[in-house]
Structure formats: structure tokens, C-alpha cells
Amino acid sequence: MATESGSSCTGSTLLQPISEMINLPLDQVNFVVCQLFALLMAFWFRLYLHPSKTSTFVRHMVATLLGLYLAVFCFGWYSLHFLFQSGLTYCIMLFAGAEHMHKYCFIVALGYLSLCQITRVYVFDYGMYSADFTGPMMVITQKITSLAFEIHDGMTVKEEMLTASQRCFAVRRVPSLLEYLSYNCNFMGILAGPTCSYNDYIAFIEGTAYHLKQLESNGKENGKYKQRDPSPKKDVIYKLCVCAASLLVYLSVFRVCSVERNIQDDFIASTPFYLQVGYLYLSMLATRPKYYFVWTLADAINNAAGFGFNGYAKDGTPRWDLISNLRILDIEFATSFKMFLDNWNIQTALWLKRVCYERCPYNPTVATFLLSAIWHGVYPGYYLTFLTGILMTLAARAVRHNLRRHFQGSASLKLAYDIITWVATQIAICYTVVPFVLLAVSPSLKFYRSWYFCIHIICLLLVATMPVKPRHLRPKDTSEGPAPPQTEALRSHPAMDSNSNQKLKTT
Template sequence: MWLSASGQSSSTTLPKVTNKVAIVNFVVCQLFALLAAIWFRTYLRSSKTSSFIRHVVATLLGLYLALFCFGWYALHFLVQSGVSYCIMIIIGVENMHKYCFVFALGYLTVCQITRVYIFDYGQYSADFSGPMMIITQKITSLAYEIHDGKNFEINFLFCMSFCCRRMPSLLEYLSYNCNFMGILAGPLCSYKDYITFIEGRSHHMIQSSENGKEEIQCERTEPSPNIAVIQKLLVCGLSLLFHLTISNTLPVEYNIDEHFQATASWPTKVTYLYVSLLAARPKYYFAWTLADAINNAAGFGFRGYDKNGAARWDLISNLRIQQIEMSTSFKMFLDNWNIQTALWLKRVCYQRATFSPTIQTFILSAIWHGVYPGYYLTFLTGVLMTLAARAMRNNFRHYFIKPPQLKLFYDVGTWIVTQIAISYTVVPFVLLSVKPSFMFYSSWYYCLHIVGLLVLLFLPVKKTQRGKKTHENVQLSQSKKFDGKENSLGQNNFSTTNNVCNQNQEVASRHSSLKQ
């Protein structure tokens, strides 16, 4: 994922001389992690290996990969994790989440400032701040989960699905932050899900007994991730092929080329803007899908069964490509892009913000991503686009629900507008610097900024049904939703498990009656 290029100290086997070599370094390490994941699931499966051994191996392999890729800069991972763990122990549960949040995000920001403004401004390589971004998410997520778990009645809305009722050991903490499956490209996962995987409980059918204690009702054979892994590796191959053959021929920078701006017609400018940003996405598809495949190959990522009894391996998936490319709203695009980061932002910021949650969330996202000015221009523009898109949707969508032909017309129109708005918004994210970003927006006369402001000024603000609900009703609906997930990943997911258990019980009953 971290395709940025710098000259850090790293493995002498694959010296980082150029951007291409840095990418090769990343890919080789991820392929090694994939092989290690297959070995981990085959020879260290939870049924015959203790959790302690699984934690130790996952941590040591992760630290080895970090040292191989980043050299002694990998010590930042241990320093950030170690100090955060000390904060969690020393500071009380009431305030630990605040101190961990400030320290982890502050340490990440200092490292990003050092890398960008001292070492290699504007160079995209496999930089050490990339893994630190994931570790920062994990540190802050766990701190909030423990805080919520210890204040269950107060933080009821946030507790049901992700709360943690005990402090992890140092080994568990390092394993969660630095395991080989996610050290290079993540994705973020909840501590609760990770421990469930390490202890081998992710595929069991859990049911509460009469005394209120959770017990394993039926032990199913661990489902195989092979099909899911192969499918994701195929997506990786296609994404990499697209990136190597097409992406480089459609650079985003060409949008600010003086000759192009002077000679191209507006339809050409709009088309090239969309196509160039479309071509920039496959490298993210490749990195995130490969990271997901590595976790699946190790046995992590199982999310129950669908209605047809097929295993689902999308617990920590970070994107949905089809939904991204077919998005008909700004929200739909954001909900399917970098999913785990979006969930992190929602849990630690959006749901807890006392005012302007959308603005606060975009600001946090910009700070977390880094210190390039282009990031802040993108996320400030994103705030405007999100609020304007929400206002448009709330005011007009209900007029286009029926008949189906009108709905199709609406969907096509909103798809075109969404793709143009997304491309317009993220150009500074790719260009990084202030001058080229303003050159692009100036060439477009800030048209979408102006349209967004006009929409917010003149369209009435209409609250959705969700906004009209009382806090108590929100808590009730959330508790029902979370109870479903807490109870063995949902009854629908485990319908197949129930059938198997019932069949097993019936066979056992017949066998005992025959013996009598």
C-alpha cells in the first residue's frame, strides 16, 4: 500500500535506489508474508498450537518483515506501541483513550513531518510512516475499546460490538500491532476479532447457556479460505497488470499541463480527469486486496456464512471494487473505499463528536494521512462535497424513486456527477503540493466548489429519519444490531451451522436409541 519512495536505511538485499525498486521490495515482502500465512495456518493452526506460540510467531515474523523493508526505522513501530502500552497501564481507564489518541497521532505526525520535509518531499515510496498509520489506528481503537468496555453503561452505543473488558498482555498487544499479516499494509481490524482468530474461535457456533455463560454449541470444521484467497490474488494480478500497462500512460499531472489546458475542450478535460483518476486506483486495489488475501490465507477474516451456506471472508476487507466504480453518491464511494479506515474514523470521531461531526472527521482523516498540503485541500473539498451531496439527495431523490425508468435516469445522472466530483476532489491528494493543486482548481474555475456552496446556501436543510430519532431509539436499534453480531456473527450467517448442529444431534439421538 505504501508506494512512496525514499532513501531510508533498509535491506541491502533489495536496495531502495528508485521508486520501482521500492515497489518491488514491498511486493516481495508481501509475497513472503503470503507464504508465511499459508504455513501459519497449516502448521500452527489453533486446534494444535497454543495461543502463546501463535502470538510469538506472528509478532517475530512481523518484526522481521519490518526490519527487512525499513531497516532501523522499524524501531518507531516498537517505540510507538511500547509508549502507548505504558500510557494504558499508567493512566486510568477514564482517560487512557485520550492520552493514547494524542500520543499516537502526535508521534505519527512528527515522523511524517520528518520524512516529508527533511528527507524526501514529494517522493512516493515504501516509507516507514505507512505501517505507522495502521499501528496508530490499532492503538487508538484498542484504547477506546477498553475505555468503552469499562464504562459499558455510559458508552452503551459504542460497546456492544467492539468493547474489550480486559487489558491485553504485552505480547498480545505487540502481536495485534505488529503481526506479519498486517504490518506492511494492514488492514485495520478490531482487537476482539484478532484475538478471536488467534484463539481459534472465529468459526465456532456460540450460544448463551441458561446460566448466562457463553458456550460452544457446535464445533464446525474450520472453513477453508483457499477459494477466497485465489479470487483475491486474481484481482491483484489484474490490478497490477492494469497499473503497469495503462496507469503510467494516463498521469494525473497531465490535467495541469499548460498545452492541454489551453487546447483541450471541456468534454475532453472532463473525460481525461475521470479516466486519469480511474487509472490511479488499481495500485490501491492491488495493495489492499493482497493484504486481505494474506490475512485470509492465515485463516483471519472469516465472517460467517451467507444464506446459501458459503463461507464469507470479508471481515476485514478494505474495499469493494464494483461498488466503488458504480457509485451513485459521494457517500456510497466513501463507504466502499478504505473501509476499515472509514470505520475507525466513525468509531473514534464521528460518533463521538459533539458538534460538526463531518468536519471533524475529515480533519482527522487529513491529519492521519500526512502533512502534504494536497491532503488538506482534498479533505476540505471533501467536506463541502459531502454536505452538498447530502443536501441534494435529501431534497430531490424521493422524486425519482418511481417509475423504474425515472429511477434509472436518476442513477445514471448521479453516477456521472459522483465520478466527476470524486475525481475533482482527489486531484490535490495525488499532486500533493499547493501550487499544482491550485493550478488545477483554477483551470476549472473552482466550478464544483461554487456549485457546492450555492447548494448549501439555497437548498433547505432536511433532516433524515435517522436524524429525527431520539438518542434512546438510536441506542435501542444499535444494541439490537450489535447483539446480532455479538451472538455468533448473526443468526443468518450461521444458519448453515445450525442445520449441521441439528443434524449431528439427530444422528447422535438415533444412535443412542439403537444402542438401548
């Protein structure tokens, strides 16, 4: 009931009557209303606090104060954790020295996040999401650690030792306290992110972002369409329509297709296996629209404020996907495990790549999945999902490198390959993610036992019987799907010279 969930909400109770009227938990009502308020403030911020009309100090200050207000409204005194985590790591940046502070910031920020997650889960409300102040802390942790590594790269590492992306995002000085708090706690991203690079955020605040994004159209400089300040109106309206559709689908379908139904004894005993597979797909499909709603709304808020511009398409259309967190069609029609992951929670995938995958000397794939599990929280289901994900990734890689070339001889074979891999990918994703939704060990293992661990066994056999060449001996392959928006942006970033436009590795 809304009143029960509302009683555990640590934020404002101003909207309690609305919560009771529509029978939704108060913390969810607070979140949506605050995001809609942030959307209105974003338009005002772009139009009336434009860099040409006011100073960067004012823009930083307003963005920070509005963000902290929204945090207090949603989470009450729990929002102090955001300031404490940011303040603690800022002191490390100032006093630890650039050579090692990225390691200290990483350990402290992730450790503090984990401590808060343990406290929330095992002391307050296991399995509940009311007043989940650790959600914003997850994004703040990404920003803190990203900036720490970027400062380390910019102040201690020789430029020729950096990868193309590291050179692009390197930061040459420790930011001021106001800049740091604005980056971590601004009103556009305080509640739902997404994360972004520090350089991109500062370029947005200073009003230089549009100057950095110049693409060419039809082999000529895009002067015909080029504007200093392109409007995000069309993209914002489109993304709000996606939000409305996602919310409608979630509210209408999710209540009918419950994930818990997959582990009910009567369902397992009386339902043929092929129908269990179909229901699993539908039930997991029904869980995704809530993420589509939250992430797309967050993207629209940033765009409305003028943040997220990513240059121009060849036809002169402005692109507002710099910090987009997902591509829905590429997710729903993914034909490989990797393609799904590349288009789901894009900014988190890029964060994992930059702070872990590119820097880990041993088993970067395993290390990246484990870091993702730790960052998500302390529920055992998260670890079951990401440990299974390691196996899925290795098996998918083995199949691709050994079988794909046999289906490239004709259009009909390619179509057959795409259909088979789409079905296999969707089943594998659903099978992998069930523990992520169920959270606990017992129901998760019950689900896997009902499937006789068959996909685990198949993946083990594939990995054991299909050799995969070491990464440095493999031919470059770009056909698994489009690169993330940031990868495309790097090709035209001013920090990239003509010799550094290499394709970035993806996790």
C-alpha cells in the first residue's frame, strides 16, 4: 500500500495525499515529481542562465543548490551521505598526491558506497526500494572515480603512454570545491544520472561544448547547418514520448507478467518447457520499461539544460546522445550478448571500461564483471547474475569466433544467423538476469534448478570445446553493432589527432 511505503520514506511528505490518491509509494511519487521539476528548471537554466548571460560561478552554484534541494526533498538527511562521500574524496584529491590518489579515491568511494548499501539492505529494508539513497550514490561514485583517474592521467602520465580515450578525458588540474560539487551533485543528474566525463560537463557549464563538436557533411564542412547553440527541443519531446510509452507499458504489463511466477511450483510442474521459456522472455521484457523511463527522462533533463550535444549528423541534424544511457531498439533486437551490453546502461559500461577493463593487467573481463557486481550492491542475486554473465560472455565470444564466418556466404545465411543469435541472446539475457530481479540466493537457485542449469552447462561445453585466439591475435571486427555515442564523438574530439582515431575496445 502507498501509506505503508510512504511511512518508510525519509524525504518530504508534502506529496503524501497524491501518493495515497494514485496508490503509489511516496518515494516513487517524490522521485517523479522532482524529475519533472528538474525538467522545468533545465529549460530555465538553458534559456536564462546561458553562458553568454551569466558567469560559470553562477551556473555552478545554481546547478549545485538545485541538486542538493532535490536530494533533500527525496531522501531527507540521507542526502548528507552525498556530501560526505564527495567531501572525503575531495580531501584525498587535495592531499594524497596525483600519483596515487586515484587508487585511494577508488577504494574510499566504492567502500563508502558498499557500507551504505550494506546498512540499507541488512539493517533497514531488505528487498525494498523505498528511500533508496544509494541509487544516486552509485552515480556519484562513478563520477568520483572517473575524475580521479582522469586527474591521474592528466597530471602524472606522459601523453604518449595514454590511450586515445584517456588523452581525450585527461584533466590537467584538481577542480575547485564548487566545480567538484557541481559535477557530482548538479540538479540534472543527482537523482538518476547519467554519469559523464568531467571535461564534457565543464565544457557545458562554460558554454564551449558546441564549439568542440564539428562534423562534416558530404565531404564538406558542415557550415550550412552549423549553429552555435542548437535547440534540443525536438529530442526532448521525442524522449518524453518514449518515457510516456515506457511508463504505460510497465504499468500495464509488469503487473500481469511477474518474474516471481517463473519459480512457483504449480507453474513449473504444469507448464511445458517451451511455454516456460516464452513466459520467462515476456516477464523479463516487462521489467525493462521502468529503466527505459528513468534513464530516458534523465537524458531529456540534461538535454533540456543544453547538456548532451554530440555534434551534427551528416544531414545537419544536431545529435543529443552524448550521455544517453541506452538504445532501446538495439537492446530489444540484439543478436549477441555483447551487443546487448553495449547498448544497455551505456554510461556505466563506459565507466567500467575506463576505470577497470582498460587498466586491469589480468583477466579484465572477470575483473570488470566483479566490479560491476560490487558497485550494484550486496544482494546475492547480483553476484549470481554477474558470475553467470562472465560465463555467457566467454561462451558468446567462442561461438562468434568459431561459427559466425560460416554464415556469411549469402544473405539468407546471414538472416538465419541473425534470427538464431537473436533468440539465443534473448534467452541467455533473461536466464542470466533472473537472480538480479529475485535478489536472494534460494529463489535464484530454484529457478536455475528448474532449468537443470542447462544454459550454464551449454556455456561450459562451448568454452571448453571452442578455442578463442588471444585478443592481440584476433582480426578487428566491427560488425557486432554500432559503437556507443561516445566512441563516435571521440573521432571528432579536438584532443584526438589523426593518428589516434583508432576504434576503442569495448567491454
